[in-house]
Amino acid sequence: MLLVYTAASAQPNPFFDRPPGDLQPPLSDDGRxxxxxxxxxxxxxxxxxxxxxxxADAARAIAGWQRDLNHRLATTLRAVSQDGLNPGSWFGVLGFAFLFGVLHAILPGHRKSVLVSYCIADRARVGHGIALGFLFALMHAISAALIVFVTVSLVEISLGSTIARISHATQVVSSLLLLAIGVVFCVLAGREILHHRRGNGACCHTAARIPEAHTPQGSSLEGATSGGNMRWIAVVLSTGIIPCPITTALLLFAVSVNAVALGIAAVVALSAGLGIALAGLAVLTIFVKERVLALLEKRTGHLLHAGVELAGSFMILLVGAVTLMVLV
Amino acid sequence: MIARAFTEFTILRLKKPAVAVALLVAAFASLAAHPHVWIDGFVEVRVDDSRIAAVRAHWTFDPFFSEMIVLDFGPVSNGTFTDRQIEAIRRNAFDNLRHYSYFTSLEINGRKIPVEQVERFRASITEEGFLRYSFDIPINASLSGQSTTVRIAMYDESYFTDIVFERNYARVLTEGIAPRRYRKRLLSEQHIIPVWGPVTREVVEIVFEN
Structure with a gap:
């Protein structure tokens, strides 16, 4: 579900791109x-x-804070281009950019779903989650910077629509890569389920505590771990190649007001803010996953089983009673 | 027996995927995109003797988007684009919004009016240095009955753009007649956008007393 949605929703820029799946007939010159x-x-x-x-209220509030920070950041960058650099400018720009990055990551988007899904699907540890969050953010920023500087250097036509088209293309590539990775994940997960079904059906392990003998094909845990490293690197690369539109806009603005160095520093600060928020989410996901899995291992899981059985029995009784009342 | 089998299957056999699916659904709920462009808007409703002629929308963009347009379409002289620049902006950075109904939802007396075309597009730079788009949404709706209620909402369903109304969010311009009596208010409504989920949008409501 997630992977199909991801592939289908490479987000367009409404000012340049048609909506995904737009099957409406083309409009004539008079707009009909x-x-x-x-x-x-x-x-x-x-x-x-x-x-x-x-x-919705929380998202509205955060969007409003972003709007204010957007204005403050731009005002400070423009002031730098006119009045020159001073320590206050540095502090202002880096501080605003960092806060903007944190808020920007809190709102939906930036493939947080991929980050969460990976932390659930794979045997990610806390350190892994922190590294993932910062790497996601760093890749977003690097891809945006590359696109902006290459485009500014080489392209003389509309920057906005060109960057939007490049961004769209990278999102499509990213989605295809994620689909491929998702297929691999599903195959590996399916193999693990089959492995458990062929083995001791009552043997239950959490993702963090599978002993060596139970890894697929009896391979060593070390071997499985190195395969896991390749997987998370692949996930980071496939998702991070999508440039962040805010980062491209910030860099373009910095280029236009001749404050390139400060713009780059602002992007680094913004990435740090993004990274902290994403790393926090990854750690939270890993924590919740491990707690839920531990809970199901214990007596609570058996109680839940008994409760479901009782509820099912009661439903049968209720249907019988209602049917009798209707007939009599 | 069925409940036992179902429970065994889901909890004991598919424990991890079930947890994964549950958390995925939670994460899926937040899949909506976040804004990258911010617009402050206000509207002017033009009425004459017997009808609402048009709604003129004014959008003031954030500094980043403003600077990008200026970078793309040329320098500005005294806050004014040339006609050629305006035409280039309209074709390359505005016309595509027809696929998004120009971010506008329009209702008159509860009846939704499709926004398929706009007229008199202008682009300018405000005194503060921000880009402003202005355009007419033709309506030609008659003022009949005891009152006529016009509701105008501006929001981007893709959530790429965040639009809020300015403090002076609406004006009524009358042509050729004595000023009409009307009441206006700015409402904050929440509704569900397909795929993205619950969002807050602002709605200008103007009630003309006929």
Whole structure:
């Protein structure tokens, strides 16, 4: 589900790209659809739940903080280009950029779903999670910087649409790579399930404590670990090649106001903020996963089993009672 | 027996994938994209003797996007783009929004009005140095009955762009007649966007008393 969605939702820039899966007929010069039929009646808007309202309010607040930081960052960069550098400028730019990176990562996006999925699917440790978070952020920034500086150097047509097209292409490539990685993950996971089913069915292990003899084909844990290293490097590379639009916009702005060095420093600070937020999420995911798996191993898991059996029995009783009441 | 088998299958045999799926669903809920462009907007509703002629939208962009457009389409003289620059901006950095209904949702007396074309596009630079787009959304709706309610929401369903209304979020411009009586207010509504989930959008509501 996640991998198909990822491949399908390489996010377009509305100012340059059509929406994904847009099957509407092309518009004529006067803006009317060339073979438009009577438009369907609009669906009634769905209303969010209480949790949804809280989430929406929180996202709105964070977006507002980002808006303010965006303005402050730009104002400071522009002031530097006009008045020159001073310690206050450095502090302002790096501080705003760092905070902006943290907030930007908290809001949905930046392939956090991939980070979470990987931490769930693979045998990631806390140190792994921290490294993953920072590497994700670093790759985002590096790819954005590369695209901006290559484009500025070589391309003389519209920068905005060119960068948007390059970003879109990298997202497609990334999605294909993730699909391939996901297939490999699924095959490995399927092999592990089959391995357990052929072995002792009551033998239950958490991801962190599989003894050597139970690794696939009896291979050593060291061998499995080195394969895991390759997997997470592949995940970081395939996801990190997507440039962050904010980073490209920040660098373009810095180039346009002749504050390139400060712009690069701002990107580094922004990446640090991004990395801290992503690393925190990775660590949280690993923590939650290990606790949930440990919980299911214990008596609580058996209680849950008994509870489900009881609920099932009660449902049968209820159906019988209601049916009898209808008949009599 | 069925419950036991189901429980064994899900908990004991597919324990890890089940946990993975549960956490994936939670993570999936946050898959929506975050804004990279910010717009402050306000609208002008133009009315004449018997109809609402058009809504003119004004969008003021954030500094990064503003600078990118200036970088792409040429220097600005006294805050003014040339007609040629405006045409280039319209073709290359605005027209595509027709696929997104120009980020505008329009209702008159509860009836949704599709936004398929706009007119009189202009691009300019404000005194503070930010890019501003201005464009007309033609309506031609009659003012009938005791009152006419117009609701205008501006938001990007892809969440690439975050749009909020300015403090002076709406004006009514009357042509050829005495000023009409109306009430206006800015509402904050939450609704669910397909795929992305719950979002907050601002809605300008103007009620004309006929």
């Amino acid at each position: 659809a060339e073979d438009a039929e009577q438009p369907p009646a609009p669906a009634q808007p769905r209303r969010p739940s209480a949790v949804g309202r809280i989430t």
